[in-house]
Amino acid sequence: MTIGLTPFSVSTILSRVRSEPPLVQCLTNAVVTNFTANVLLALGAAPAMTDIPGEAGPFARIASGVLVNLGTPHAEQRTAMLEAALAANDAGTPWVLDPVAVGSLPVRTALAAELLALRPTAVRANASEIMALAGLGAGGRGVDATDNPEDALPAADLLAAKYGCVVAVSGPTDVITDGESTLRISNGDVLLTKVTGGGCALGAVTAAxxxxxxxxxxxxxxxxxxxxxxxxxxxxxxxxxxxxxFAPAFLDALAGLSDEQITTMLVSA
Amino acid sequence: MTIGLTPFSVSTILSRVRSEPPLVQCLTNAVVTNFTANVLLALGAAPAMTDIPGEAGPFARIASGVLVNLGTPHAEQRTAMLEAALAANDAGTPWVLDPVAVGSLPVRTALAAELLALRPTAVRANASEIMALAGLGAGGRGVDATDNPEDALPAADLLAAKYGCVVAVSGPTDVITDGESTLRISNGDVLLTKVTGGGCALGAVTAAxxxxxxxxxxxxxxxxxxxxxxxxxxxxxxxxxxxxxFAPAFLDALAGLSDEQITTMLVSA
Amino acid sequence: MTIGLTPFSVSTILSRVRSEPPLVQCLTNAVVTNFTANVLLALGAAPAMTDIPGEAGPFARIASGVLVNLGTPHAEQRTAMLEAALAANDAGTPWVLDPVAVGSLPVRTALAAELLALRPTAVRANASEIMALAGLGAGGRGVDATDNPEDALPAADLLAAKYGCVVAVSGPTDVITDGESTLRISNGDVLLTKVTGGGCALGAVTAAxxxxxxxxxxxxxxxxxxxxxxxxxxxxxxxxxxxxxFAPAFLDALAGLSDEQITTMLVSA
Known part of the structure; x- marks a missing residue:
């Protein structure tokens, strides 16, 4: 049972991010690196896309948070991702897994399973990906969400319980669960799905x-x-x-977001 | 002999793209992935940049269309491109070859020849690249077009006839040929050449x-x-x-393009 | 001793760039390729991101200038960087080294030393990176500058004298030295640090x-x-x-920058 997220909780964590900028390491796909870095900068965080073997691990030890996004997982990056996840675990750095298009594509699906076993702090994905990751669905086609977050809640709860992580399912109403409590956020706009990286960059913000x-x-x-x-x-x-x-306006809005706007606009259950 | 493209033809295919969003797989260069994905999203299509060996082929079988762009062809991507082209042919998926800067640069020039032999559905390039691809010119310097589309028409016709493909030559007046008929489009603006990926993203739209x-x-x-x-x-x-x-305005214009604008603005011969 | 940079000097070189567009080869990081190419296009230069082994060297021979930026130096790119630097030296092509996040990260730190020994025409970096490169500091955390350009001047002078290069240290007041004379530029805005690639793209402009x-x-x-x-x-x-x-406005401003604006706004010592 939950009563939703309070504006005060949101403002509190946002003000911490802004006052002490976290260094967020992103091992992410080639399509969205630029947008992701700009989102983090607009938020007040410091992005670093350190994703090569031999550096990804050492960096994960000094980073404040790590994002591992499987959008375009070429060979060197796959090695670096495992290196970063292991180092993050060892150093106590929180890390987020975004299993892009997991399910039907063999390389990333195997990698996602391997990373999941390392127990990420959080998993962020769309409903189709969460269901595929939990073995309860076939995955979407590419980054498309063909399923509803609410339908993915059993899969999300299963993942949360089994791997001790938070699972955030993106959609018109976002569903976030730790396997015991569930929070729902009904903000956003469909334009966010018309900018590439709209979901991916949220993974980086979650790490922050x-x-x-x-x-x-x-x-x-x-x-x-x-x-x-x-x-x-x-x-x-x-x-x-x-x-x-929309894209530049979104970065401006992130940079300027006020407590008052959060209080006025937040729709949570 | 042709009498030009009609606004009705343009609107008809655009409305099909919008009503049944094609999944467009792009194996493209690192510089333009983001812009290309955003162009496809603005158009109403679904982009997926699946470009690693072991996934590029399977994905090309389920994709609606595939773009193979040689802008920054690192080793893994070269393997993935051949895999995707073979799978696309096998599955009947249309695919577009964009032979960026072909001619003087040895790695991509060899790869372009190999891909061309697999008979792409269409080739999109600037005049210098088309002439180099047909063996009738030395290529430009990088992505610059130093030749005129009209001058490249013999090379375009030769390629179209030999490989059974459509050839689209970009320039102030775009020339598109299947080796028998030729269409010319005189729309556009020089600002499109001042945004990186202005040509590359058109290859993805062509696949869509x-x-x-x-x-x-x-x-x-x-x-x-x-x-x-x-x-x-x-x-x-x-x-x-x-x-x-110009770049964000272009995405807005793509997303909002109406049949009336097409009818009013199209200049074709 | 210097009396600062004159607006006339700035306008003279800018007009040369605009009237005879240099072909600028960028071997740069995955995060900023798009922004860097757009900055070069806005300036009137022609970007080409040719960064694979077997092509990087030949291209550096025909390029007008080369940027080598170590932001995300995966294995193939490292090989290509050394190939490009050697070819640039052989052909007399000026090249710029941007040693992103050098200091604590082992792969790029070793590569930076190797490239530095090849005597780049210029080095552009923030103060922490310059100090680390000269062995006088530990480097920042990622791309953050935690030191002041003025504090890095001894390190910059040392690098300039030892390797015969110009060293440009970015910061609120930019410091540029050839080991004998020093120029300072106090223009800019903090928003430039809130767009990823704000520093990296300057390396490409410097090459131009x-x-x-x-x-x-x-x-x-x-x-x-x-x-x-x-x-x-x-x-x-x-x-x-x-x-x-800010980002699109910056590109517009670069494209439209006039001699009068340079004369009115330049703050140099």
Missing amino acids: FLSAAEDGEGLTAAAAATAVYTIAAQQAAAGAAGPGS | FLSAAEDGEGLTAAAAATAVYTIAAQQAAAGAAGPGS | FLSAAEDGEGLTAAAAATAVYTIAAQQAAAGAAGPGS
């Missing part, structure tokens, strides 16, 4: 917020990341003429 | 349009892709203060 | 300007690159609502 979480705050932090991200998107969409003008 | 073409519609579909793309560019340029503001 | 320099003009050209870049940033920031709207 987890790095600012205290013990036991994982669920709240992951949900707060989603809230900040989707509220900024909703605000940006209000003034956008299309997906092109 | 080819996936919506019926038998015998290849030439029309490739020309319609060019028309939609360059009309949107022309419209965006009208309100842009420079190349920076 | 060096290619337009005559004998003995290296220091002036590198400083002029910084001046044009930071004046455009300052102008763009004046009308930006945040980092998102």
Whole structure:
């Protein structure tokens, strides 16, 4: 049973991120590196895309949080991802797994299973990917979500319980669970799905917020990341003429997001 | 002999793309992945940049269309490109070859020849690249077009006849041929050449349009892709203060392009 | 002793770049390739991201200038970087080394030393990186500058004298030295640090300007690159609502920068 995420919780973690900028290491896909770094900078965090073997591990030890996104997992990056996850675990650095398009594609599906076994702090994905990751679905086609977050809740709970992680399922209403409690965020805008990396960059923001979480705050932090991200998107969409003008407006909105906007706009259950 | 592309043809294929979003697999260069994905999203298509060996082939079987762009062809991607082209042929998936900077650079020039022999559905390039690909020129310097599309028409016709493909030559007036008929589109704006990926993303749009073409519609579909793309560019340029503001305006224009704009603005012969 | 950079010097080299567009080869990191190419296009230069072994060397022979940026140096790119630097030296092509995050990360730190020994025409970096490169500091965390350019001047002078290169240290006041004379530029805006690649793209602009320099003009050209870049940033920031709207405005400002703006805005000592 939950009563939803409070604006106060969101503002508290956001202010920690802004006052003590976390260093967020992203091992992510080639399509969204630029947008992801700009999202982190707009948020007040410091991005670093250190993703080669021999450096990914040492960097994960000094990073505040790590994102492992499987969008375009070429061979060197796969090695670096495992290296980073192991080092993050060893150093106590929170890390987020984004299993892009897991299910039907063999290389990333095998890698996702290997990474999942290393027990990420959080998993962020769309409903189809979460169901595929839990073995309860076939996955979507590419990054498309063909399933509903609510339908993926059993799979998300299963993953959360089995691997001790928070699972965030993105969709029109985002569902975030730790296997015991569930939070729902109904902010955002469909334009966020019309900019590549709209989901991927949220994984990086989640890593930033987890790095600012205290013990036991994982669920709240992951949900707060989603809230900040989707509220900024909703605000940006209000003034956008299309997906092109939405993207820079979204970065501006993230950079300028105020506690008042969070209080006014947050829709959570 | 042709009488040009009709606005009706353009609108018809665009409406198919929008109503049944094609899944477009892009094996493309590191510089333009983000812009290319955003162009496809703005168009209403679903991009997927699956470009690693072991996944590129299986994905090409389920994709609606495939783009193979040789801009930064590192070793893994070269393997994946051949895998994707073979699988696309086997599955009947249309695919587009964009032989970036072919001619003087040895690795991509050899790869382009190998891919061309696999008979792409279409080739999209600038005039210098088309002439180099046909063995009739030395290629430009990098992605620069130092030749005129009209001058490349003999080379384009030769390629079209020999490999059974449509050839689209980009330039101030775009020339599209299947070796028998030729269509010319005189829309666009010079700002499109001031945004990196301005040509590359058109290759992805061409793959999307080819996936919506019926038998015998290849030439029309490739020309319609060019028309939609360059009309949107022309419209965006009208309100842009420079190349920076042009790029988001172009995505907005693509997303919002109407049949009326196509009818009013299309300049084809 | 110097009396600062003159607006006339800046305008002279900029006009050369615009009237005879240099072909700038960038071997740069995956995060900033797109932004870097767009910055070069806005400036009037022609970018080419040729960074694979077997092509990087031949291309460096025909390029006007080369950038080697160590942000995400995967194995193939490392080979290509050494190939490009050797070929650039052999052909007399000016090249710029940007030793991103050098110091603590082992792979790039070893590579930076190897490249430095090949005597780049210029080194561009932040203060922490310059100090680490000269063996006088531990480096920052990732791309963060935790030191001041003025504090890095001894390290910059040491590098300039030892390797015969110009060293440009980016910061609130940029410091550029050839080991004998020092130029300072106090233009720019903090928003430039909120867009990923804000520093990296300056390395590419520096390569473009060096290619337009005559004998003995290296220091002036590198400083002029910084001046044009930071004046455009300052102008763009004046009308930006945040980092998102700043980026396109910056590209517009670069494309439209006038001699009058340079004369009015340049702050140099």
